[in-house]
Amino acid sequence: MIDQDVLRHDFSAHLAKIAEFTNDELIPAEPEMVDDGAVPQRILDRMAALGLFGISIPRRYGGLGWTMEQQVRLTFEFTRASCVYRSRFSTVIGLCSQAILDHGTEAQRQEMLPAMATGDLVMAFALTEEEAGSDAAHLRTTAIRDGGDYLVSGSKRYITNGAWADAFLTFARTDPGEPGAAGVSALIVDARAPGVTTELPRYMNGHAEAPVAEIRFQDVRAGSERLLGGVEGRGLKMALRGINHARLHVAATCVGQATRMLEETTAHVTGREQFGGPLADLGAVRSTLGESYAELEAGRALVIECARTFDQGEIPRHRIAAAKLYCSEMAGKVADRCVQLLGGAGIVGPHPVPRMWRDVRALRIYEGSSPIHQRNLGRAMIEQVGADGTLPDTFRR
Ligand SMILES: Cc1cc2nc3c(=O)[nH]c(=O)nc-3n(C[C@H](O)[C@H](O)[C@H](O)COP(=O)(O)OP(=O)(O)OC[C@H]3O[C@@H](n4cnc5c(N)ncnc54)[C@H](O)[C@@H]3O)c2cc1C
Structure with missing residues (x-):
């Protein structure tokens, strides 16, 4: 409640x-x-x-x-x-x-x-498979009609909250004859239905306290009322708004993480003395903090700008992709610099910054990895640049 x-x-x-x-x-x-x-x-x-x-x-x-x-x-x-x-x-x-x-x-x-x-x-979003990671449209899990139900078979991996979710928004091929995105539908599958099993990984590098799960479906029955929107073949299109929403939240998460790491590191260099004074007195240390803060604030501004456009009713998907790409790379750079400024305390002991350094690494991989966003943005620019050399409004909004 x-x-x-x-x-x-x-x-x-x-x-x-x-x-x-x-x-x-x-x-x-x-x-x-x-x-x-x-x-x-x-x-x-x-x-x-x-x-x-x-x-x-x-x-x-x-x-x-x-x-x-x-x-x-x-x-x-x-x-x-x-x-x-x-x-x-x-x-x-x-x-x-x-x-x-x-x-x-x-x-x-x-x-x-x-x-x-x-x-x-609690719902988990079950899209990724062993053979369908960055190339999600080639997923193999099937949901085949059986009377008034679907029988779901296949497996998913790396699913956040997969081990304790009550239901999965599961992406499965309802038309096995259609190999691309058009054959994929979204179904709400009960996590406790017979035929569902989940398994946690043995090792996590970061996010260790909320491990992702593998989910296996063996002829799992889902009633036709569980088909999202009651429509087949539009599963990946339906996922897009949620994906854009989640990408912007991930970008905002990178801003929050970088903020804390800079706070912790500023406190550390202020207290830690070497060469007869605090590390904070060294020009190189101040520059590192200042440069990191400027990058953090650029990320924050980009996230807020995207969010405002989103609230006006339009999904600024290019700019959201840019925000997710920029902020996750920014958080990685800030994390690395902060670990450096902590010296041995960045590697040995329970300081929060090295833990966050491991955690933020994953943010450059999920919700579209950095190379995928770079490729997609560059590809869209090349495809959409006009004969007069200008890009369409979607790149500015
Ligand atoms: C902590 C965590 C939580 C996750 N949560 C979920 C979840 O809740 N639900 C879900 O469905 N999935 C989830 N995922 C999965 C995530 O979306 C995938 O890991 C991601 O899509 C990449 O797929 P992959 O791991 O198979 O990597 P691959 O597709 O094998 O790619 C590996 C690397 O190759 C490079 N690469 C791949 N394709 C290209 C290309 N075309 N151009 C340039 N470089 C390329 C990139 O560097 C990429 O990082 C999660 C992953 C992690 C780590």
Whole structure:
């Protein structure tokens, strides 16, 4: 349940509450989370009570219904803490709820969204397969008609929240004769249905406290009312709004992570003395911090600009791709510089920065890896440049 007073808060009161929660509860609980190898249950309960599972779900479906700009401003705050916390509700607020909101039938929205907003129904987004990573349209999982149902068979890997989700938004080929995206549909598959098994990996390099899962489907029955929007062959198109939404949230996450790493590192160099004074007195150290801060702020501005356009009703997909690419690379650079400034403490011991350095590495791989965004943006520019040498408005909006 979302707390009644949270439901009554206006946005600035909610933002202040989340900033307080981040400082007073999320950041202090990080060592406990690392020791236990999992997000503590009391923190998950608090995240649900504070409405974090419902920030993107409209009020009419039980969520907080914040605008995209408000969502990214909240994300800047709560991702000053470990981005593992965010992983636990990321698939609900981004990929899954937005696909259901935009493309689900009204019955699917009524059934799923209110429970998702309160954190009672966790959904995972099951797209990636062993043979279909960057090239997702070539997925092999099938959903074959059997009377009034579909029988789902195949396997997915690297699925965030896959091991504890209640349901999966599963992308499967309903038309095996159509090898590309047009043969793929999206189905809501119950995680407890007979024939579903999940497995956690033995090793995670980063995101260790919220490991991704492999999911296997063996003739798993899903009623036809579970077909997203009741339409076959449009699964990947339906996923696109959620993917753009999630990409912008990931870009905002990179901003939150870089903010915290710079805060921690500035505190470290101020306290650590070498050569007769604090490291903070060295010009090279100041330059590194200043350059990192400028890059961080460029990322923050780009995310807010994308969010404002999104709120005006248009999805600025090129700019969102640029924001995801830039911010994830920025967070990686900032992380690396911060580890350098920590010296041995960046490698040995429990300092949060090296843990975040490992965590942010994954942000350059999921939601479209950096090389894929570079390729897609460059390709779109080359394909769309006009004879007069100008690019269409979609590159400016
Ligand atoms: C922590 C984490 C969470 C994830 N969560 C989810 C989830 O919830 N749901 C889900 O469905 N998936 C999820 N994924 C999967 C993620 O989307 C894939 O890992 C990603 O799409 C890349 O696919 P791949 O790992 O198979 O890499 P590959 O496709 O094998 O690519 C490997 C590398 O090759 C390069 N490359 C590939 N193609 C090109 C190209 N055309 N041009 C240039 N370079 C290229 C890139 O550097 C790329 O990083 C998650 C992954 C991670 C690590």
